Amino acid sequence: MTSTNDPQGGAPTTPRGTLRRPADLARTIDVSGLVDTEGGLLDRVIFTDQELYRQELRRVFAPSWLFLAHTDQFHKPGDFFTTYMGEDPVIVTLDRDRRIRAYLNSCRHRGARVCRADVGTTRNFTCTYHGWSYNLDGSLVSVPNQDGYPDSFRTEDWGLVEVPHVQTYRGLVFGTWNPDPVPLREQLGDMAWYLDAMLDHDEHGTVVVGGVHKWVLEGNWKLAAEQFATDWYHVNMSHASALMVLSPSGKTPKAEVVHRTGRQYSDANGNGAGFPVHPKNRFDAQTVHKWTDYEALRERLGDARVEGPLANGHATVFPNFSYLPVNGSIRVWHPKGPDRMEVWSWTIVNTSMPEEVREAQRLYNLRTFGPSGIFEQDDGENWSEVQAISHGFVTNNVALNYQMGMDSEREDGRHPGTTSELYSDAAGRAFYGRWRELMNTPAWHEEHEK
Numbered sequence: 001m002t003s004t005n006d007p008q009g010g011a012p013t014t015p016r017g018t019l020r021r022p023a024d025l026a027r028t029i030d031v032s033g034l035v036d037t038e039g040g041l042l043d044r045v046i047f048t049d050q051e052l053y054r055q056e057l058r059r060v061f062a063p064s065w066l067f068l069a070h071t072d073q074f075h076k077p078g079d080f081f082t083t084y085m086g087e088d089p090v091i092v093t094l095d096r097d098r099r100i101r102a103y104l105n106s107c108r109h110r111g112a113r114v115c116r117a118d119v120g121t122t123r124n125f126t127c128t129y130h131g132w133s134y135n136l137d138g139s140l141v142s143v144p145n146q147d148g149y150p151d152s153f154r155t156e157d158w159g160l161v162e163v164p165h166v167q168t169y170r171g172l173v174f175g176t177w178n179p180d181p182v183p184l185r186e187q188l189g190d191m192a193w194y195l196d197a198m199l200d201h202d203e204h205g206t207v208v209v210g211g212v213h214k215w216v217l218e219g220n221w222k223l224a225a226e227q228f229a230t231d232w233y234h235v236n237m238s239h240a241s242a243l244m245v246l247s248p249s250g251k252t253p254k255a256e257v258v259h260r261t262g263r264q265y266s267d268a269n270g271n272g273a274g275f276p277v278h279p280k281n282r283f284d285a286q287t288v289h290k291w292t293d294y295e296a297l298r299e300r301l302g303d304a305r306v307e308g309p310l311a312n313g314h315a316t317v318f319p320n321f322s323y324l325p326v327n328g329s330i331r332v333w334h335p336k337g338p339d340r341m342e343v344w345s346w347t348i349v350n351t352s353m354p355e356e357v358r359e360a361q362r363l364y365n366l367r368t369f370g371p372s373g374i375f376e377q378d379d380g381e382n383w384s385e386v387q388a389i390s391h392g393f394v395t396n397n398v399a400l401n402y403q404m405g406m407d408s409e410r411e412d413g414r415h416p417g418t419t420s421e422l423y424s425d426a427a428g429r430a431f432y433g434r435w436r437e438l439m440n441t442p443a444w445h446e447e448h449e450k
């Protein structure tokens with residue numbers, strides 16, 4: 001990687017000329033006093049403050065593994081998908097060697113996006129501003145009026161900035177700007193066991209059905225990521241009307257739905273997963289349920305997973321990738337400032353599912369957790385409600401409670417890692433513990449700074 005392709009080193013440098021960025025532009029706030037994982041308290045300023053938000057982009061998003069796409073979105077060289085890492089726009093594409101690569105979607109000339117489409121297939125990325133054109137390997141291949149530049153100008157110095165590490169886990173593509181990251185699989189740790197309950201039903205893996213739904217919510221990204229990691233507690237209250245609609249009588253939800261028991265996984269990397277445990281856990285969409293060979297799943301994944309996280313559950317891979325197995329929903333909470341997020345949501349299904357089963361799963365996901373889904377609406381409303389009042393001076397100074405299930409974390413002998421009760425804030429405490437750790441740790445791009 002040339003120096004020009006390494007903007008993460010701090011001040012932008014080029015073969016000719018240097019810029020020096022004053023350290024004040026990246027002032028750091030010590031967040032130790034804002035998250036008390038031992039006491040189960042949170043200062044709600046972490047949802048509202050602009051400087052903390054900028055620090056999140058630098059210290060939480062830039063060094064972390066971030067979900068980019070599903071491998072099924074790339075079949076032939078030039079297939080691309082544009083997304084974000086934090087607020088950085090990126091192009092994910094398959095190069096001529098069929099390697100998934102990702103580039104900053106910003107022209108090296110004046111910074112316009114070099115790819116404005118959401119998805120497609122191309123031979124190169126040509127900037128629509130002045131026409132600089134880049135290959136699938138990111139190299140700059142064409143510059144209109146190139147003879148106007150000094151002799152020191154060399155196209156090889158001005159290729160697209162590449163995301164240095166892109167790795168996949170069972171069809172999920174992640175990238176990180178960190179030049180020396182812990183490998184993705186290692187970072188996932190025990191969380192992989194829970195992810196496999198959704199991704200590894202048979203040897204053929206998963207594929208995407210339909211496109212990517214995108215919508216905007218007026219709320220901080222952490223409200224959503226945290227809820228998917230830790231919060232089964234809200235289900236009976238927030239989703240009461242949806243549960244009534246889904247109950248056979250159409251009246252109150254069945255007692256066994258309301259009074260579920262289960263476990264909640266959490267780890268020091270900030271990952272979390274909650275799931276009811278029941279011998280008859282099953283897929284909700286009738287067609288999917290009927291098609292599913294639960295015995296084969298028990299054989300492959302074991303009873304603990306089939307009776308636990310395989311069907312009804314929720315989870316977050318830190319920081320902002322979440323999923324719901326029973327719905328086939330995977331999603332990213334893209335931060336858009338402290339007060340806003342963009343939700344990007346995919347439906348994935350087993351590759352082995354026949355067409356009508358795939359369609360049933362897709363429709364079930366849309367009905368429940370699509371942009372107008374009966375559950376999704378409730379959650380978005382809650383996050384916007386919390387955010388809308390958080391800027392009030394007094395409001396902002398009142399601590400939030402994360403004390404449920406305090407000290408109940410343990411090894412339960414059936415599920416890997418540490419688990420707590422289903423109704424617990426354990427994974428929330430772990431999520432914010434990881435957030436605090438990253439926020440207080442200089443990222444690689446700051447190590448040279450004094």
Ligand code: FES
Pocket residue numbers: 107108109110111112127128129130131132
């Ligand atoms: S900004 Fe892309 S060619 Fe000028």
Ligand SMILES: [Fe+2]
Pocket residue numbers: 234235238239375378379
């Ligand atoms: Fe919910």
